[in-house]
Every structure is written in C-alpha cells, then in structure tokens.
Amino acid sequence: MNCSVGIKISTDKISYIIMSETGRKVNFGEEKYLSNTSTTEFLELLQSILTPILETPEYKIIGVGVAVPALVENGTVIGAEEQIPALIDVDLKAYLKAKFPIPIYVENDCTAFALCENLYGDVAEISNVIFVNIDHGVGGALKINGELYSSHHNRSGELGHMIIHKGGAPCGCGAKGCLEAYVSVPAFLNHYSKKLEVASYSVDLQMFEKAYKNGDEAAIDTMNWHLEHLTLGLSNIENLLGPERIVITSPLSDIDKDYTTKLNLSVSETALPAIASKLEITKAKLGEDAISLGAALLAFL
Ligand SMILES: [Zn+2]
Incomplete structure (x- = not known):
C-alpha cells in the first residue's frame, strides 16, 4: 500500500x-x-x-x-x-x-491542519469554518463557502497578529498587543510564572496541568486569563466572517475538558448575538x- x-x-x-x-x-x-x-x-x-x-x-x-x-x-x-x-x-x-x-x-x-480536519474530522459538510492552532504561536486557516481560502501569494490566516490591546504586550512579530502575545503557550506559561513569582523557564504545561487539576488558584486564574483573551480574538473573527464552526487545536485545550464549553459561552456573550447564535466552537477531532x-x-x- x-x-x-x-x-x-x-x-x-x-x-x-x-x-x-x-x-x-x-x-x-x-x-x-x-x-x-x-x-x-x-x-x-x-x-x-x-x-x-x-x-x-x-x-x-x-x-x-x-x-x-x-x-x-x-x-x-x-x-x-x-x-x-x-x-x-x-x-x-x-x-x-x-x-x-x-x-x-x-x-x-x-x-x-485545516486539510486534515476537513477530510477526516467532522466539518466536511460545513461551508464556513475557521481553524485555529494555538501553540508556540497562533495560526489560522479559513474555509469560506466550502473552499479553503488562500489570498494572494498564500498570505492570510495570521489570526495571531490581530491586535487586541493598543500598546499591549510585545509580540514576536515586532508589534504590540497581538492576540498571540496573550494566548500562545509561551504567553500562558509566562502569565502562570508571574502568578507564582518564579522564573518563566521553571514552569511547564505538565506542572501547570497538575496544579490546575488540583484546583490551584494561580493555575485557575491563568486559564481564565487565557480564555478571556481568546474570547476577544474569536469574537472578532466571528463578527467579521460569521463561521458556523471554529475548530481549535492546542495543548491547552486538552488540559481543561470544559475548554470549548467555556469558549462557546463567552464568545456567545461577546460577539454579535445574531451572528454568534449559529456558531459552535470544538476541539480538533484528530488532536495533536x-x-x-x-x-x-x-x-x-
Ligand atoms: Zn504579532
């Protein structure tokens, strides 16, 4: 074969x-x-x-x-x-x-990621889908009217560099206040380390996950902080493009079993109700x- x-x-x-x-x-x-x-x-x-x-x-x-x-x-x-x-x-x-x-x-x-989820996931029949990858950086891909979208010279989908805070946290791209500077895995761990008052290199996701599942206050605060910022980014995307589905892949989404349940609620309260009422946010079927x-x-x- x-x-x-x-x-x-x-x-x-x-x-x-x-x-x-x-x-x-x-x-x-x-x-x-x-x-x-x-x-x-x-x-x-x-x-x-x-x-x-x-x-x-x-x-x-x-x-x-x-x-x-x-x-x-x-x-x-x-x-x-x-x-x-x-x-x-x-x-x-x-x-x-x-x-x-x-x-x-x-x-x-x-x-x-979008090609894979579109073929092997459960979005083949859905016309408008946004795929979001949250890892070291934050990337996106768009399926619009049934077609995966590619702009001129394949330059699109950089959802992570949507600015959500004027003059905010510095981003690796050189700008300030990008979504990525708040919701990427390094931003997440950096926030957690500040809450613990330790150096950022001394924390990792395994340590975070254990603390989170034990109900640690700093860990719960970090996840809430992450979800609040991600809600802003996803609500902006929803208002602009009105997808019926947003599919997320991220090591962070695996830590909290209610990750997408919380996002579905918060985005529905933040984006324009008439648009967001048609939206469902899910985790990638194919996972990592x-x-x-x-x-x-x-x-x-
Ligand atoms: Zn940026």
Whole structure:
C-alpha cells in the first residue's frame, strides 16, 4: 500500500508520521533540536530523518509533505523569524527536491491542519469554518463557502497578529498587543510564572496541568486569563466572517475538558448575538496529529 510522510516542524522538534493512503498512521517519531541550530544543521537533521524512511521499501513512499509554522510561498518559508530562525527565507521545497527524487510539498501548518480536519474530522459538510492552532504561536486557516481560502501569494490566516490591546504586550512579530502575545503557550506559561513569582523557564504545561487539576488558584486564574483573551480574538473573527464552526487545536485545550464549553459561552456573550447564535466552537477531532497528518495528506491530493 502506498504511503506518504508528513513532517511537522515545531520550535524545538521535528515530528513525522508515515501515513497510508487510507489515512492510517503506519509509523511516527520525532527529533529534538536546539534553538540556536543553524540552517545547515537543521536541513541535515531533516534529511537524516527522511533518508531511512525513504530507503524502507515496505513503506512505498509516494511523497513528502512538510508543515511549517510560518507563511509559505512556492515552497519558500517566509516570516519564520519568530518561530524557526533556521528556516528564514529557506526554499525548503527546492532543497528537499534536490535531495530526494519524489514529490515534495511545503505548506503552512494551520493550512495542513485545516486539510486534515476537513477530510477526516467532522466539518466536511460545513461551508464556513475557521481553524485555529494555538501553540508556540497562533495560526489560522479559513474555509469560506466550502473552499479553503488562500489570498494572494498564500498570505492570510495570521489570526495571531490581530491586535487586541493598543500598546499591549510585545509580540514576536515586532508589534504590540497581538492576540498571540496573550494566548500562545509561551504567553500562558509566562502569565502562570508571574502568578507564582518564579522564573518563566521553571514552569511547564505538565506542572501547570497538575496544579490546575488540583484546583490551584494561580493555575485557575491563568486559564481564565487565557480564555478571556481568546474570547476577544474569536469574537472578532466571528463578527467579521460569521463561521458556523471554529475548530481549535492546542495543548491547552486538552488540559481543561470544559475548554470549548467555556469558549462557546463567552464568545456567545461577546460577539454579535445574531451572528454568534449559529456558531459552535470544538476541539480538533484528530488532536495533536492533525498537522502532521495534514502534511502527509498533501501527497495524496
Ligand atoms: Zn504579532
């Protein structure tokens, strides 16, 4: 059976999934890298992950899809300064094509997430959907009137850089007050560490989750603070585009089982009632695999 490889590039690791043409996860793994990794080292790491996979005949790999947390134009990574400095302006598609004699696809991670959820999730029949990925950064993808939306040169969906506070918290993009500066995972942990009066590097999501489930006051305050800001962003999106569904993937949404229940309530109270009454906010059906499966899916489209 033919398979493809889906690579998800994150700020500290490269994850991969080998997916069969029926959408089955055949194998998976990940490699960590350091934040000061050079472009050459990064590309060599990527090559070292792919080479043994492509040399395994049983997999019958027909293509490789790579999802990056940045804009992508014709296979070149744009705007990676904030998340993956090693990939700034790198023509990733050309590099991989020169190394491997099979089709290569490079796409924005949230677009890959949207492709996956649209095919394997439960939104195929819904015409207007916003996909939101909340991780180290905050990205978005739009399905409008049944079609995944792509603006000129594939530059759209940067929901994280919607400004929600004039002169607010500094964002990695250089602006102040962006949604991402309040609702990303680093912003979340930074807020939690301030509540605990400890250094931000000394807290992580596992520690947070334990405290939250134990009813710790600082943890509950942090989650409420996060949801308040996310409500502003999602309400603005809802008022502008009026989607019937907003699908969220995030490690934060897995910590609180009522994450989307709370958002459904708060957004319905914040956005224009006539628009928000048609909205449902849900978690991604494919969970954490949605981005890498979406990347693998690119080879079968
Ligand atoms: Zn920004």
